[in-house]
Amino acid sequence: MLAMGVPVGAGTDATRVSSYNPWVGLYWLSAGKTLGGMQLYDDDTRLSRETALELYTKGSAWFSSEQDQKGMIKRGMLADIAVLDSNYFTVPDDDIKHIEAELTVVGGKIVYAKGAFSSFAPPTPPVLPDWSPIKVQNGYYNAKEKVAGMHVCQGSCDVHGHNHDVARNSDIAVNNYTAFWGALGCSCFAF
Amino acid sequence: MAIKDGRFIAVGDDFSVMQMTGENTEIIDLKRKCVIPGINDSHTHLIRGGLNYNLELRWDGVPSLADAMRMLKQQVYRTPSPQWVRVIGGWSLHQFAERRMPTLAELNEVAPDTPVFIMHLYDRALLNRAALKAVGYTKDTPAPPGSVIEKDANGEPSGLLLAAPNALILYSTLAKGPKLSYEHQLNSTRHYMRELNRFGITSVIDAGGGFQNYPDDYKIIAELHEKKELTVRIAYNLFTQRPKQEYEDFDNWVKSVKLHQGDDMYRHNGAGEMLIFSAADFEDFLQPRPDLGPDMEVELEKVVRLLVTNRWPFRLHATYNESITRFLDVFEKVNRDIPFDGLHFIIDHAETIDQRNIERVRKLGGGIAIQSRMAFQGEFL
Numbered sequence: 001m002l003a004m005g006v007p008v009g010a011g012t013d014a015t016r017v018s019s020y021n022p023w024v025g026l027y028w029l030s031a032g033k034t035l036g037g038m039q040l041y042d043d044d045t046r047l048s049r050e051t052a053l054e055l056y057t058k059g060s061a062w063f064s065s066e067q068d069q070k071g072m073i074k075r076g077m078l079a080d081i082a083v084l085d086s087n088y089f090t091v092p093d094d095d096i097k098h099i100e101a102e103l104t105v106v107g108g109k110i111v112y113a114k115g116a117f118s119s120f121a122p123p124t125p126p127v128l129p130d131w132s133p134i135k136v137q138n139g140y141y142n143a144k145e146k147v148a149g150m151h152v153c154q155g156s157c158d159v160h161g162h163n164h165d166v167a168r169n170s171d172i173a174v175n176n177y178t179a180f181w182g183a184l185g186c187s188c189f190a191f
Numbered sequence: 192m193a194i195k196d197g198r199f200i201a202v203g204d205d206f207s208v209m210q211m212t213g214e215n216t217e218i219i220d221l222k223r224k225c226v227i228p229g230i231n232d233s234h235t236h237l238i239r240g241g242l243n244y245n246l247e248l249r250w251d252g253v254p255s256l257a258d259a260m261r262m263l264k265q266q267v268y269r270t271p272s273p274q275w276v277r278v279i280g281g282w283s284l285h286q287f288a289e290r291r292m293p294t295l296a297e298l299n300e301v302a303p304d305t306p307v308f309i310m311h312l313y314d315r316a317l318l319n320r321a322a323l324k325a326v327g328y329t330k331d332t333p334a335p336p337g338s339v340i341e342k343d344a345n346g347e348p349s350g351l352l353l354a355a356p357n358a359l360i361l362y363s364t365l366a367k368g369p370k371l372s373y374e375h376q377l378n379s380t381r382h383y384m385r386e387l388n389r390f391g392i393t394s395v396i397d398a399g400g401g402f403q404n405y406p407d408d409y410k411i412i413a414e415l416h417e418k419k420e421l422t423v424r425i426a427y428n429l430f431t432q433r434p435k436q437e438y439e440d441f442d443n444w445v446k447s448v449k450l451h452q453g454d455d456m457y458r459h460n461g462a463g464e465m466l467i468f469s470a471a472d473f474e475d476f477l478q479p480r481p482d483l484g485p486d487m488e489v490e491l492e493k494v495v496r497l498l499v500t501n502r503w504p505f506r507l508h509a510t511y512n513e514s515i516t517r518f519l520d521v522f523e524k525v526n527r528d529i530p531f532d533g534l535h536f537i538i539d540h541a542e543t544i545d546q547r548n549i550e551r552v553r554k555l556g557g558g559i560a561i562q563s564r565m566a567f568q569g570e571f572l
Contacts, residue, residue, distance in 0.1 A: 001549050001559055004546075004549055004550060004553055005553060006549055006552055006553045006557070006558060006559055007557075007558035007559070008558065008559050008560075008561060009231075009233030009234070009396075009537075009558060009559075009560045009561070010232075010233060010560075010561055010562070010563075011232040011233040011234035011235055011395075011396070011560055011561070011562045011563075012232050012234070012235050012562050012563055013234055013235065013236075013398075013540070013562040013563075013564055014232070014235045014236060014240060014280075014281065015235075015236060015239075015240045015243075015279065015280050015281055016236070016279060016280035016281075016310065016313065017280055017312050017313055017474075017564050017567055017568070018280075018281065018562060018563045018564050018566065018567055019249075019251035019252065019280075019281040019282070019567075020232070020235060020240065020251075020281070020386070020387060020390075020392075021251060021252065021390050022230045022232060022390055022391070022392060022563075023390060024252075024563055024566055025562070025563030025566065027566070028563045028565065028566035029563075033566075034285060034565065034566050034567070034568075034569040034570060035283065035285060035286045035566050035567060036283075036285030036286060036290070036569075036570055038285070038569055038570055040565060040569040040572075053227060055561075056230050056231060056232070057227070057228040057229070057230060057231055058228070059233070060231035060232065060233035060394070060396070060560075061231060061394075062535070062558055063233040063234075063396055063460075063506075063535070063537055063558055063560055064233075064394075064396050064426035064458065064460045065451070065460075065504065065535055066426070066455075069455065070228070070229070070231065070393075070394060070424075071228055071231060072228055073192060073199060073202055073226070073228050074199060074202060075199050075200060075201060075202055076198060076199065077198060077199055078197060078198055078424075078455060079192075079194040079197055079198050079199050080228065080229030080393035080394065080424070081192075081226055081227065081228060081229055081393075082226070082227050082228075082229055082230060082390075082391025082392075082393065083221050083224050083225070083226050084224060084225040084226070084227065084391065085224075086225070087224075087225040088225055088227065089225065097252075099390075100389055100390055100391075101388065101389060101390060101391035102224065103219075103221070104229065104388040104389075104391055104392075104393060105194075105229070105393075106229065106388075106393045106422060106423070106424065107197035107198075107424075107455070107456075108194040108195070108196070108197045108198070109197075111384075111385070111388045111393075111422035111423075112385060112388035112389055112422070114389075116222055116224075117219075120219070124381075124382070124385060125378055125381060125382075127245060127378065127382055128245065128374070128375045128378040128379075129245070129371075129375055131269050131270055131271055131274065132245040132246070132379075133245075133246075133247065133248040133249070133262075133266050133269075133276075134244065134245050134382055136265070136266075136269070137248060137249060137262055137266070139249055139251070139386040139389070140249060140251045140252045140386070140389075140390075141249070141250075141251060141252035141253045141254070141258075142252075143252070143254065
């Protein structure tokens, strides 16, 4: 499509098949893999990280006929930016899926801030109703925060956090609740 | 970068940008972090997602079924009657270390009394016994064409609903659940936008959706826009809700809705992704590819003529190359009578499009919107 010069925009089709998390899509386009770790595309058909991001920014703008308004950090364009919590262009492939914004700006206005920029965070209303899952689970699973809290395992492990692909491709009984998902949450310390 | 009145007024090195500062300028040091243009999701369903966000438990990104079931159990405990616990998309079994979904028996064990509705991709829904009771499905309930209500040995519904490949049964069953109140929908939409901001999203194009009626189901988003509470820019396409009366819907909209009405935060963007129901090729990759019916071309041509005549950009849900070939036949035919002449149209999804059809899209001046759906189900190909 790109070689033939067709406008291409990227997206998710969220929320009923794909998640709304665009970093899953950027990982899929650039690493060429599914969330399950299967290699879908080879070096000829996966995109560079730059091109993948371009589809999600400048590329998408064509699809609302706003290609002159947004999609680039350029004088005269709408001031929409995201400041990321890690460097998209240099992190290992698998870490692309875990990128989040630390500061998000729409039309020059800060709409989201955390971490180094948390003092700029706009106030958010309490979640309603009181029993909403969002009140305790808070949307997309945050592997970085959960590691310390829920499980005994630490370190390089990605679930709790151990390396899924290692687990899946090994003979270890990940399907066996009592053997693998033992009393301590998981047996990933074995890796 | 320097920003004024919502736009970049300078981008460059510190020295040249700092020249732009005045007495009231707020200066923020981005600490040499990676900065990108805001992300724009060119095919999503923010408006519908926002109405439901606070109702749904999310398994998005959860690494194991064990974690997912713990979250489910906790939410069952927190959910008052007659509310449901629902997990609606955003996950697939392949993301779990165990590589499987929960069983119906596991759902019944975790939630003996609270209705639980779990939807996996566009292929199935799992309902526990309490949810089956809540929706009123019995041994006599017929499944709509292209779908299955699985029965157990006694002929009673087991709790498994299958799209085969029509996903309508999944959505129509889901629609029987309690909704949020208007006030809570306002709150839910704000939290959903904030969640999108969390990942750096600043713009989306909303592709409409089933059970998302214009203008009734747009009141929430319009009110938030009016109160200047939108934190994501939204361009929205209008999606027909009435099989066999699609032309009437669009004929009414081209007269009552001004093309691109709104502003750069909330803006109309034409028609689609549903233009006519007979063109919907359901994307259930566990089922054979559906063949569209013989009436499709006649119905599509009528709607596309109307849209091109009124210079309305349009988008069309189109998963398979075989469907795309037939859609492009119609577009080319209309183009011979009424030239598209630079009018933007969008082929949406296009998972199996071939080179020949890509070239036809290019010649007509169209674009292709791709989504990360294969990241969730590439294993099924």
